[in-house]
Amino acid sequence: MQNRFWRIENRPQGTDFASALALVEEALPELAQGEIRIRNAMLSMDAGTRLWLTDREDGYQPPLPTGAPMTGLVVGEVVASRADGFAEGDLVRAFGVWGALSQVDAVMSGAIKLDPTVEDRRAWFGPLGMNGWTALWGIEETGAAKPGERVLVSAAAGATGVLAVQIAKLLGCEAWGIAGGAEKCGFLTGELGIAGAVDYKAGNVGDQLQVAGGIDVYFDNVGGPMLDDIIPCMNHYGRIALCGLLHDYSSGTRTAPREYDQILMRRLRVEGFFSPDFMDQGERLTARLRGWHEEGKLVMPYDVTQGLENTLSAYAKLFTGGNIGKVIVEL
Ligand SMILES: NC(=O)c1ccc[n+]([C@@H]2O[C@H](COP(=O)([O-])OP(=O)(O)OC[C@H]3O[C@@H](n4cnc5c(N)ncnc54)[C@H](OP(=O)(O)O)[C@@H]3O)[C@@H](O)[C@H]2O)c1
Numbered sequence: 001m002q003n004r005f006w007r008i009e010n011r012p013q014g015t016d017f018a019s020a021l022a023l024v025e026e027a028l029p030e031l032a033q034g035e036i037r038i039r040n041a042m043l044s045m046d047a048g049t050r051l052w053l054t055d056r057e058d059g060y061q062p063p064l065p066t067g068a069p070m071t072g073l074v075v076g077e078v079v080a081s082r083a084d085g086f087a088e089g090d091l092v093r094a095f096g097v098w099g100a101l102s103q104v105d106a107v108m109s110g111a112i113k114l115d116p117t118v119e120d121r122r123a124w125f126g127p128l129g130m131n132g133w134t135a136l137w138g139i140e141e142t143g144a145a146k147p148g149e150r151v152l153v154s155a156a157a158g159a160t161g162v163l164a165v166q167i168a169k170l171l172g173c174e175a176w177g178i179a180g181g182a183e184k185c186g187f188l189t190g191e192l193g194i195a196g197a198v199d200y201k202a203g204n205v206g207d208q209l210q211v212a213g214g215i216d217v218y219f220d221n222v223g224g225p226m227l228d229d230i231i232p233c234m235n236h237y238g239r240i241a242l243c244g245l246l247h248d249y250s251s252g253t254r255t256a257p258r259e260y261d262q263i264l265m266r267r268l269r270v271e272g273f274f275s276p277d278f279m280d281q282g283e284r285l286t287a288r289l290r291g292w293h294e295e296g297k298l299v300m301p302y303d304v305t306q307g308l309e310n311t312l313s314a315y316a317k318l319f320t321g322g323n324i325g326k327v328i329v330e331l
Contacts, residue, residue, distance in 0.1 A: 005097050074093070128286055136289060138219050150174045150176065154226065154246075200226060220240055303317065
């Protein structure tokens, strides 16, 4: 059987993905023991995958080799299985391939069967997916946010951020967001009804945050120089839950906050967290997220692109700010 997929030809520079990935067609090998073949219905665009495209060996996972298919989360139907627990027709989510088909080891790809009664399948990439788990864990566990505390989230109008600000609010916190542009800030304070939003493109974030008061928890999706504006706004004994470093992904820079001494002066706790570390908690986290989602308290706007051939422009939105909410490619 032939598969059409995006292959990594070389390391991308900035957001020039077209020079680095090629849409190719190849025959799939026979299904090995333990493998499933998924007909991908949707591809999840996740900013963290940009790190896998660099040649850095010191990341939380090794780089994807050139010549290999581009990897990412997929949702689709099992069309063939030689893995225990998976049968033809099952709806699944797994780390698969940016292609028409994903042929993966069921265990290694983290494949899980999905409840087919969930009406909007896109939710398996949003509130009920990795972004949901990440947002809940980062706010509640790593950030240890308590009711009444003030929580600030960067990249707040993106998939992870949209969920993080809503979860902070649901847990009784005062939620603030940082996003690029008036439209995104208006969405956060209007449709999501959070306490306030700061447009980092409109001026210094630290100055704009003065109206908020001190921050107890900072859910950081961005890193970069913005950290130096935020650290001095942190309350004593505040927590920084380090989720991602969007500022550095395309630029290849490394974040080093100048205000490092304030971590001591203000007795801050800074802790990185990584969703595969708590995959075993997925069922429990999904049950809570699903409850909020079904009550209409946890919403997600979707930015959907049609067609495998348009995947790269959908992906680039994550690094140029072209999206509100979850970016998905439908096949
Ligand atoms: N630790 C984990 O386990 C884990 C799991 C999932 C995701 N993450 C992290 O969560 C973050 C968000 O990922 P996502 O996939 O949900 O993407 P996303 O938030 O849907 O999209 C990224 C958004 O980030 C903003 N952005 C991009 N470059 C920026 C920069 N240099 N400075 C400030 N804002 C910038 C853009 O919005 P603006 O218009 O506001 O600039 C863009 O729309 C990433 O850092 C990712 O690595 C971590």
